[in-house]
Amino acid sequence: MNFTPELQFEGADFRGRVRSLSDDDQANLLNLYQHPELPGQRPLDPASEAAQEHIARMIELSVQMAATQRGMMWALEINGEFQGMVSVFDWQPSQLRATLRVDGLAALTLAQRASALTVCMDFLSEKYHMRNFAYQWIVGQDQALLDTLAGIGFEPCATLRDGWKLIADNGEKTYVDVIQLHRVADLQTGGE
DSSP states (O other): OOOSOOEEEEETTEEEEEEEOOGGGHHHHHHHTTSOOSTTOOOOOTTOHHHHHHHHHHHHHHHHHHHTTSOEEEEEEETTEEEEEEEEEEEEGGGTEEEEEEEEOTTOOHHHHHHHHHHHHHHHHHHHOOOEEEEEEEBTBOTHHHHHHHHTTOEEEEEEEEEEEEEOTTSOEEEEEEEEEEEEOOTTTSOO
């Protein structure tokens, strides 16, 4: 049984879809995690056995998470090419709340990210009556992402001071802020 549906979306110059992860996505996910977006996140070594096991386990858990309403992971494709992943985590069904994240390759534009997030939030609102959505932006990520998130209804609601730990190659630790953004969907219209 597939608990993560395929959803279509499009923009002025692209056609996109999100779909459930499959074993065929292992190479795509290993490639994705060679280009981490989060500050301090280290690339996976694609040749390591541990990285291969991690990706296989992530695909397996994506099914379990969706089946138990704990989260979802969608492969994100633009014009038929794998460009990233949309994740729903910290899902709290009793509070109709979840946190989202998009991990993308360099070719994934901000407009494409926004379209993918919007179609996923619309699905969650319609199917699970979910209303509260969160996104965390970490200082050091692309500043333009904040404007993109604002454009689809997210508003800053809290700053977690020194909420993200960075460890340099020499072991030195520093901390940066995490901006918590929030969007409350109107269930009557399915949107903001």
